[in-house]
Amino acid sequence: MGLSRRHFSALAGTAVLGLALGGSADGACAWAAPAPPAGPPRADRRRHTVGFDRHSLLVDGRRLVLWSGELHPFRLPSPSLWRDVLEKMRAHGYNAVSIYVSWNYHSPAPGRYDFTGIRDLDLFLRTAAETGLYVLLRPGPYINAEIDAGGFPGWLTATKGTARTADPTYLAHADEWLTRVNEIVAGHQYTRGTGTVLLYQIENEYDAFVAEPTGPAYMSHLYRKVRADGIDVPLFHNDKGRNGYWLPGSFDTGGEKGRWLYGFDGYPSPSQDPPDWGRFGPGGVTGGASASPDTPGFVPEFGGGWFDPWGGVWFKKKGYAESRRTRDAAYERRFYLTNLANGITLHNVYMTFGGTSWGWLPAPVVYTSYDYGAAFDEGRNATAKLVPMHQLGHLLQRVPDFAVLERAEDVTAAGLKVYHLTNPETGAHVHVLRNDSAAPVTSTLPVDGADLPVTVPARDARLLASGLRLGRRRMRYSTAQPMLALTAARREIVVLTGRRDEPTVTALECAERPTVTVLDGSAEHRWADGLLTVEARLGGLTRVAVSGDGVATPLLLLLADDETSLRLWPRDTPSGTVLAHGPHLVRSVTLEGTTARFTGDTVTPAGLEVWAPRGVEELEWNGARVAAERTASGSLRAARELPGPAPVRLPALGGWRRRSGNPEAEPGHDDSGWRRADLTASHSTTPVPAGQPVLFADDYGFHYGDVWYRARLTGDTDARSVSLAYSTGTQGLLMAWLDGRPLGTHRMPVPGNSTIRQGTWTATAEFPVPDADRAGAPRVLSVLVRRMQHDQDGKALDTHKAARGLTAVTFDGAGPEVSWRLQGEPAADPVRGPQNTGGLHGERAGWHLPGFDDGGWQRAELPRADRGQGVTWYRTTFTLAVDAATDASVGLVLDDDPERAYRVQIFLNGWNMGQYINDVGPQHTFVLPNGILRTRGTNTLALAVLSDGTTESGPARVALTLLGAAAGGVPVAPVPSPGP
Numbered sequence: 009m010g011l012s013r014r015h016f017s018a019l020a021g022t023a024v025l026g027l028a029l030g031g032s033a034d035g036a037c038a039w040a041a042p043a044p045p046a047g048p049p050r051a052d053r054r055r056h057t058v059g060f061d062r063h064s065l066l067v068d069g070r071r072l073v074l075w076s077g078e079l080h081p082f083r084l085p086s087p088s089l090w091r092d093v094l095e096k097m098r099a100h101g102y103n104a105v106s107i108y109v110s111w112n113y114h115s116p117a118p119g120r121y122d123f124t125g126i127r128d129l130d131l132f133l134r135t136a137a138e139t140g141l142y143v144l145l146r147p148g149p150y151i152n153a154e155i156d157a158g159g160f161p162g163w164l165t166a167t168k169g170t171a172r173t174a175d176p177t178y179l180a181h182a183d184e185w186l187t188r189v190n191e192i193v194a195g196h197q198y199t200r201g202t203g204t205v206l207l208y209q210i211e212n213e214y215d216a217f218v219a220e221p222t223g224p225a226y227m228s229h230l231y232r233k234v235r236a237d238g239i240d241v242p243l244f245h246n247d248k249g250r251n252g253y254w255l256p257g258s259f260d261t262g263g264e265k266g267r268w269l270y271g272f273d274g275y276p277s278p279s280q281d282p283p284d285w286g287r288f289g290p291g292g293v294t295g296g297a298s299a300s301p302d303t304p305g306f307v308p309e310f311g312g313g314w315f316d317p318w319g320g321v322w323f324k325k326k327g328y329a330e331s332r333r334t335r336d337a338a339y340e341r342r343f344y345l346t347n348l349a350n351g352i353t354l355h356n357v358y359m360t361f362g363g364t365s366w367g368w369l370p371a372p373v374v375y376t377s378y379d380y381g382a383a384f385d386e387g388r389n390a391t392a393k394l395v396p397m398h399q400l401g402h403l404l405q406r407v408p409d410f411a412v413l414e415r416a417e418d419v420t421a422a423g424l425k426v427y428h429l430t431n432p433e434t435g436a437h438v439h440v441l442r443n444d445s446a447a448p449v450t451s452t453l454p455v456d457g458a459d460l461p462v463t464v465p466a467r468d469a470r471l472l473a474s475g476l477r478l479g480r481r482r483m484r485y486s487t488a489q490p491m492l493a494l495t496a497a498r499r500e501i502v503v504l505t506g507r508r509d510e511p512t513v514t515a516l517e518c519a520e521r522p523t524v525t526v527l528d529g530s531a532e533h534r535w536a537d538g539l540l541t542v543e544a545r546l547g548g549l550t551r552v553a554v555s556g557d558g559v560a561t562p563l564l565l566l567l568a569d570d571e572t573s574l575r576l577w578p579r580d581t582p583s584g585t586v587l588a589h590g591p592h593l594v595r596s597v598t599l600e601g602t603t604a605r606f607t608g609d610t611v612t613p614a615g616l617e618v619w620a621p622r623g624v625e626e627l628e629w630n631g632a633r634v635a636a637e638r639t640a641s642g643s644l645r646a647a648r649e650l651p652g653p654a655p656v657r658l659p660a661l662g663g664w665r666r667r668s669g670n671p672e673a674e675p676g677h678d679d680s681g682w683r684r685a686d687l688t689a690s691h692s693t694t695p696v697p698a699g700q701p702v703l704f705a706d707d708y709g710f711h712y713g714d715v716w717y718r719a720r721l722t723g724d725t726d727a728r729s730v731s732l733a734y735s736t737g738t739q740g741l742l743m744a745w746l747d748g749r750p751l752g753t754h755r756m757p758v759p760g761n762s763t764i765r766q767g768t769w770t771a772t773a774e775f776p777v778p779d780a781d782r783a784g785a786p787r788v789l790s791v792l793v794r795r796m797q798h799d800q801d802g803k804a805l806d807t808h809k810a811a812r813g814l815t816a817v818t819f820d821g822a823g824p825e826v827s828w829r830l831q832g833e834p835a836a837d838p839v840r841g842p843q844n845t846g847g848l849h850g851e852r853a854g855w856h857l858p859g860f861d862d863g864g865w866q867r868a869e870l871p872r873a874d875r876g877q878g879v880t881w882y883r884t885t886f887t888l889a890v891d892a893a894t895d896a897s898v899g900l901v902l903d904d905d906p907e908r909a910y911r912v913q914i915f916l917n918g919w920n921m922g923q924y925i926n927d928v929g930p931q932h933t934f935v936l937p938n939g940i941l942r943t944r945g946t947n948t949l950a951l952a953v954l955s956d957g958t959t960e961s962g963p964a965r966v967a968l969t970l971l972g973a974a975a976g977g978v979p980v981a982p983v984p985s986p987g988p
């Protein structure tokens with residue numbers, strides 16, 4: 009089924025109509041060519057339409073297959089690096105980026121919002137537009153995302169009303185947030201030509217109250233609110249499963265129709281066979297994409313990796329390397345090609361760059377690294393997982409046939425699962441061949457009268473196309489996967505790909521006997537009955553030139569193995585298309601006069617070869633002229649390799665200074681400025697114990713990091729024991745002192761595999777109370793609670809409001825009179841934000857900040873072997889002098905005997921880069937993002953060490969490590985890092 013002419017012209021300008029329905033100017037071609045896909049978007053100051061039919065999005069009437077990757081700006085706290093990752097995504101074939109905007113990151117207090125510095129949403133959206141990526145915007149209000157309270161601000165946990173329902177108090181807060189986000193976003197909508205925001209999500213995996221009035225009323229409220237704020241792009245939601253929740257028409261959209269997309273999320277396990285969640289599925293409302301027959305198949309989140317909890321139990325303590333290994337390139341091919349075969353044309357991979365849950369951002373379930381095993385690692389390095397993303401992304405953007413695929417007659421190939429599809433508008437056929445077995449399968453696929461020999465490696469998949477129009481020629485079939493068809497250097501260039509050493513056969517329709525030259529690699533060819541057949545084994549770049557076949561423009565057929573395909577960079581410029589080959593990354597291409605100017609990265613010395621429009625004679629790479637010669641393939645090739653990065657030398661860390669950091673434990677400590685625990689009621693989901701004051705930290709305005717409590721015990725103070733009930737996220741702990749003497753440390757029980765997802769732990773620490781020096785004298789009980797973070801509230805039960813901190817305290821024996829005071833984090837750091845700084849003494853006194861005078865602290869050498877309960881701070885500085893043209897990605901490694909019970913909060917230039925728990929793990933390496941890290945300058949490192957006192961404590965090894973280096977990169981502005 010094609011678009012009707014009437015429907016089409018309603019959406020598109022006449023320029024597109026001619027292309028879509030008028031056929032090709034080339035007489036050799038008998039069928040209508042589809043409109044070329046929309047090129048990369050820009051803020052071009054023109055109005056655009058964003059519509060859809062049941063197959064795909066229609067942007068200005070042109071079909072668009074969305075090949076998007078998820079990235080969270082809040083997990084990369086250095087705005088310059090946003091450009092780095094976005095440029096890498098764009099170059100590797102993604103055409104969109106999906107982002108969450110996390111309410112808690114922007115709002116330190118009710119009515120207060122910050123969109124500056126690392127929180128500059130406007131800058132992010134501008135950068136995405138400049139990079140040529142569409143944006144899928146997901147501001148919640150609830151986002152989940154393994155982030156504290158699922159994105160809800162700390163202050164919201166102490167408010168009345170049930171979140172994620174139509175409760176008016178909650179809605180008023182949520183509206184305040186959306187107003188502030190939408191003020192920025194409205195001006196970046198692609199419809200207005202002032203940005204590239206294409207789609208907008210409300211709420212997140214909302215599966216509560218679906219059948220009750222409050223659920224639809226809540227969704228309806230959000231929908232209308234967002235529209236009232238001037239958001240006019242299509243809206244959507246991500247159904248938590250294939251439930252058919254929030255289909256078009258399932259809630260009141262204020263009379264508006266056809267502007268709502270149904271989407272569903274999926275994170276299938278690598279051990280299962282890829283599910284059919286669309287065209288090939290069982291159908292009906294439970295059938296994923298088929299639940300919404302009038303909207304295109306849309307997966308707003310498809311797992312591109314998976315997160316790892318504290319202790320690393322899901323990945324056998326191997327961390328994210330194991331996530332990446334189990335969800336590798338073959339996983340992507342099996343699952344994403346199955347999605348494509350199922351008619352899914354809006355595809356977003358969660359995560360594509362996972363980044364870092366720095367400071368107190370992570371939800372209880374995860375540790376600091378949010379690498380996720382994604383295609384780009386946390387250090388911003390490209391991984392082998394980019395191969396399928398790159399090949400398919402470029403294909404979907406440049407070959408229009410894949411936007412409309414209908415199920416075609418079933419065919420079989422022994423041992424393989426075969427999906428057969430066809431594009432009725434172009435006559436192209438697509439076969440997705442999947443091998444679900446543990447051994448490679450060689451089989452035969454009948455295509456267009458031929459029996460094609462096909463091999464699919466174990467647990468892998470491939471896409472074959474037949475009857476595909478590539479430029480002015482038609483490819484009857486190929487056993488190599490198509491990746492590109494473009495015109496550059498006065499040739500039509502077609503790129504086909506596959507695994508190294510694979511035999512391939514490709515048949516092209518050539519009415520006249522062509523002249524065929526194998527320019528590079530080895531290939532056999534023959535021509536008979538109007539068909540040119542090329543057989544080649546893949547390895548490097550095999551080049552076959554075809555001319556004299558009746559088509560004026562010659563053809564260059566490039567057969568690339570996977571590794572080589574990852575070094576092919578197509579790019580459109582106003583003066584024509586360019587294809588570059590060789591470097592590890594091409595960020596930009598500009599044609600000026602006879603020069604093609606490139607910016608990009610090399611990780612090792614690399615070649616540069618360029619197919620450019622007529623007239624280009626010279627090459628420039630990162631601002632330097634590169635001598636080039638013309639090749640038989642019609643390209644310009646650099647005479648010498650481009651250099652790799654300069655060596656990066658990282659200093660050893662030394663010169664430490666040390667200071668004890670828990671004066672709050674001393675009986676004489678002055679706590680008169682602390683908040684008195686005088687509340688008697690709370691909005692928390694945790695009950696306030698009868699006869700006791702509220703001790704929950706959030707009720708007193710302390711939402712992030714550690715909290716200190718001090719109780720003055722008077723009256724009958726000869727209690728025999730004390731029970732301290734407390735509530736935290738995973739890995740919470742409590743340390744207590746009486747009159748300055750340690751009572752002990754209590755840690756939350758380590759959860760088993762099955763309970764790890766829950767976000768709240770409650771436990772009671774019982775300590776015997778030593779006799780008082782003087783019977784009846786006042787005593788002081790000091791308690792430090794590392795409360796970790798708030799629950800995510802994925803089920804909409806208001807569990808982000810579960811208490812954090814002490815909950816109840818009772819004494820056995822004599823009952824003293826108790827008055828409590830507590831102290832948490834200071835006012836939010838104006839630059840680093842609310843989640844940066846907790847309530848340790850050193851944090852309140854600025855010990856973590858650069859410029860703090862630690863001259864009076866003791867000198868110290870690492871490793872340490874101290875014994876004692878409490879907090880100790882270490883500080884040092886180090887200077888880096890990384891070559892200005894080198895992008896070095898640097899991490900900090902901590903390591904010690906895993907029996908030692910201590911943890912470390914890491915501050916770089918005052919920025920809280922995360923938490924190391926020595927006896928839990930699995931994380932040892934912490935990424936230090938450039939910008940916060942001065943790669944050409946001096947840095948301050950501060951470590952806040954919490955020792956249980958049950959073992960000796962480090963730190964032991966603390967060292968810088970190089971995570972990646974490239975010649976190139978982006979200019980990095982220092983992230984402001986103010987001192988005390």
Ligand code: IPT
Pocket residue numbers: 151152153154212213248273275309315
């Ligand atoms: C889905 C969420 O939408 C997303 O925010 C994130 O938490 C992701 O999962 C897991 O990383 S929730 C779904 C897996 C139940």
